[in-house]
Amino acid sequence: MNPTLRVAELKSLIAYHNHRYYTLDSPEISDASYDALLKELELLENLYPQLKTTDSPSQRVGSPPRESFKKVPHFPPMLSLANAFNKEALGEFNLRVCELLGATSVEYICEPKLDGLAISVTYVQGKLIRGATRGNGEVGEDITHNILTIQNLPKRLEGEAGLLDTLELRGEVFIQKTDFQNLNALRAQHNEPLFANPRNAAAGSLRQLDARVVAGRPLSVFLYELAQGKTFASHLQKLEWMEAHGLPVNPLRFHAKGLGEVETFYQQLLQERATLPYEMDGLVVKVDLTEFRERLGEASKNPRWAVAYKFPSEEVETRVEDIQVGVGRTGVLTPFALLRPVMVGGACISRATLHNEDELLRKDIHIGDWVFVRRAGDVIPEIVAPIPSRRTGGERPFSFPPLCPSCQAAVYRVPNQATTRCTGLSCPAQLCAKICHFASRTAMDIEGLGEQRAEQLIEAGLVKRLVDIYHLNFEQLMAQPRMGEKSCQKLLAAIEHSKTCRLARFIFALGIHQVGEVTAKALAAHFQNIEALMRANFEELTKVHDIGPEVAREILEHFANPNNCQLINDFLAVGIAFVAENLTPASGGHALSGKRLVLTGSLSTLSREQAKAEIEKRGGKVTETVSAKTNWVVAGENAGSKLEKAKAWGLDILDEQQLKQLLES
Numbered sequence: 001m002n003p004t005l006r007v008a009e010l011k012s013l014i015a016y017h018n019h020r021y022y023t024l025d026s027p028e029i030s031d032a033s034y035d036a037l038l039k040e041l042e043l044l045e046n047l048y049p050q051l052k053t054t055d056s057p058s059q060r061v062g063s064p065p066r067e068s069f070k071k072v073p074h075f076p077p078m079l080s081l082a083n084a085f086n087k088e089a090l091g092e093f094n095l096r097v098c099e100l101l102g103a104t105s106v107e108y109i110c111e112p113k114l115d116g117l118a119i120s121v122t123y124v125q126g127k128l129i130r131g132a133t134r135g136n137g138e139v140g141e142d143i144t145h146n147i148l149t150i151q152n153l154p155k156r157l158e159g160e161a162g163l164l165d166t167l168e169l170r171g172e173v174f175i176q177k178t179d180f181q182n183l184n185a186l187r188a189q190h191n192e193p194l195f196a197n198p199r200n201a202a203a204g205s206l207r208q209l210d211a212r213v214v215a216g217r218p219l220s221v222f223l224y225e226l227a228q229g230k231t232f233a234s235h236l237q238k239l240e241w242m243e244a245h246g247l248p249v250n251p252l253r254f255h256a257k258g259l260g261e262v263e264t265f266y267q268q269l270l271q272e273r274a275t276l277p278y279e280m281d282g283l284v285v286k287v288d289l290t291e292f293r294e295r296l297g298e299a300s301k302n303p304r305w306a307v308a309y310k311f312p313s314e315e316v317e318t319r320v321e322d323i324q325v326g327v328g329r330t331g332v333l334t335p336f337a338l339l340r341p342v343m344v345g346g347a348c349i350s351r352a353t354l355h356n357e358d359e360l361l362r363k364d365i366h367i368g369d370w371v372f373v374r375r376a377g378d379v380i381p382e383i384v385a386p387i388p389s390r391r392t393g394g395e396r397p398f399s400f401p402p403l404c405p406s407c408q409a410a411v412y413r414v415p416n417q418a419t420t421r422c423t424g425l426s427c428p429a430q431l432c433a434k435i436c437h438f439a440s441r442t443a444m445d446i447e448g449l450g451e452q453r454a455e456q457l458i459e460a461g462l463v464k465r466l467v468d469i470y471h472l473n474f475e476q477l478m479a480q481p482r483m484g485e486k487s488c489q490k491l492l493a494a495i496e497h498s499k500t501c502r503l504a505r506f507i508f509a510l511g512i513h514q515v516g517e518v519t520a521k522a523l524a525a526h527f528q529n530i531e532a533l534m535r536a537n538f539e540e541l542t543k544v545h546d547i548g549p550e551v552a553r554e555i556l557e558h559f560a561n562p563n564n565c566q567l568i569n570d571f572l573a574v575g576i577a578f579v580a581e582n583l584t585p586a587s588g589g590h591a592l593s594g595k596r597l598v599l600t601g602s603l604s605t606l607s608r609e610q611a612k613a614e615i616e617k618r619g620g621k622v623t624e625t626v627s628a629k630t631n632w633v634v635a636g637e638n639a640g641s642k643l644e645k646a647k648a649w650g651l652d653i654l655d656e657q658q659l660k661q662l663l664e665s
């Protein structure tokens with residue numbers, strides 16, 4: 001496959017899985033599969049540096065924070081860890097550390113890797129004043145109200161820690177195994193949905209907007225890093241100081257004199273794992289000496305001085321009760337197995353995706369088969385393989401249906417791909433998935449129009465094409481079951497509000513194959529209006545930055561279909577209008593195009609959001625943290641540590657006047 005297309009595909013796949021993992025707390029693929037995607041992307045970006053963009057998931061950690069919480073910038077950013085899935089990978093990590101330091105052996109501190117949620121907590125003169133989630137690593141969510149409910153986290157610190165101006169610590173919030181069982185038992189009594197595992201319960205609790213709910217959740221925390229306030233010669237000294245000042249630090253840790261001792265401790269913990277009161281998915285191995293850590297520094301999002309040495313994933317046997325097929329937005333049929341419910345790695349599992357027909361055939365899974373199911377700590381399950389010795393002869397091989405399970409139209413295999421598609425033009429399952437995509441937050445952002453609502457509207461015959469969303473009225477909605485007056489008004493208001501939108505969002509919302517958010521932005525910037533995009537020919541499309549022949553063909557094919565053109569005309573007729581955006585093509589020659597800026601301090605004539613929007617319009621990017629990739633730091637009134645850092649690094653610093661000149665140039 002063409003590398004440009006593969007990179008685009010990998011970016012959107014990774015963004016999707018980030019969203020599932022970080023925002024929905026509901027991952028679909030294993031850690032190892034996720035890592036494989038990321039590795040492939042990094043490899044391609046190294047081979048073809050021109051394909052590496054600053055918004056690539058290889059440059060970021062996680063997904064953006066939810067809108068409903070106040071944002072908290074993290075400085076330094078909250079990094080993630082590289083994984084080592086076996087002894088060899090750990091050996092490679094150690095070798096790299098030794099090589100970079102010019103040492104033959106290095107001392108490490110080993111800590112359990114708890115399966116929870118990373119947080120940052122800040123004390124000012126001993127008083128706990130703020131707690132935040134990691135978010136995307138650079139900006140998290142302010143969850144102070146929830147952090148204050150955590151029992152084992154002191155609200156006030158004494159002694160030297162109580163005198164420090166600012167003390168910022170990082171750690172992991174988690175729920176102990178027994179607390180988790182009690183919590184779910186209680187939820188069962190109240191007929192509330194059960195949490196799948198302790199991690200989801202902890203994550204879901206921390207993101208509650210109502211702290212009273214959180215207070216009823218048995219959250220615990222262990223702190224493992226000190227980000228601001230005091231420095232130490234070694235990690236161990238840091239942990240001991242934290243412990244001596246009443247901060248919750250995991251007493252289980254090990255000072256390893258070298259690689260061999262890390263391995264011994266790992267084996268020992270692997271044995272003890274089941275007896276520990278909390279879930280852990282491996283060891284975190286950290287270089288002890290601060291001086292070494294500083295010399296090693298960090299790669300784009302992982303420190304070079306630490307690694308997560310993961311435990312092998314647990315495999316459990318269960319039975320495939322049935323195999324069914326789901327239909328997605330683009331009509332792709334995805335088979336999945338319904339499993340006899342089974343506990344794997346602390347979660348109850350009852351279904352697993354089988355990806356596509358080829359994967360199903362490769363794994364040779366039959367209905368009724370006993371299979372091995374695996375789940376690496378914090379991810380949803382996959383079927384590893386069937387157990388042929390347990391076959392009794394009553395198993396049935398599954399054959400892909402010739403007709404769509406939702407609309408009974410014929411299905412077809414896309415040539416040279418593992419994909420099977422439904423050909424139905426009015427397939428309810430496709431329409432439902434299309435509506436969900438159209439209404440999603442990064443598309444038209446129509447809150448209240450999720451899967452269940454979409455299904456309901458289709459079933460009632462109210463929505464037959466996407467544009468029908470804009471024909472819904474109060475009486476029709478009120479006639480639907482489970483629809484109150486308030487939610488009805490809210491939904492109609494959200495639909496109305498979505499009529500004025502950015503062109504890029506609208507293009508993305510159309511759900512054209514291969515046109516993700518980034519491509520939609522590039523198209524909007526280039527064509528500036530929807531009619532020009534509809535009229536564009538192959539040459540014009542491939543002129544757009546980042547658009548290759550395959551994507552161009554998809555777009556042409558989309559608009560060659562008169563139904564799709566009619567749909568757009570109908571959207572315009574119901575009053576969809578685009579906010580004026582003086583978009584300069586991203587590849588264009590503006591001085592800010594492709595540049596990374598950091599804003600610090602307050603500007604007198606522009607708000608930060610305005611400045612950011614103006615810079616982005618000209619193809620620039622505004623980031624939260626000063627890094628080696630920063631081109632300019634814009635310093636306003638009362639600029640703080642970012643300005644200091646920029647000065648120390650000798651970066652170009654602009655004042656407000658200079659920024660304005662640049663914007664006007």
Ligand code: IVH
Binds near residue numbers: 079082117284
């Ligand atoms: S150190 C830069 N220590 O693992 C160092 N992380 O995959 C970053 N985690 O986001 C973290 N236990 O949520 C560290 N003892 C521990 C940890 C730990 C769990 C989590 C943490 C982090 C993730 C990285």
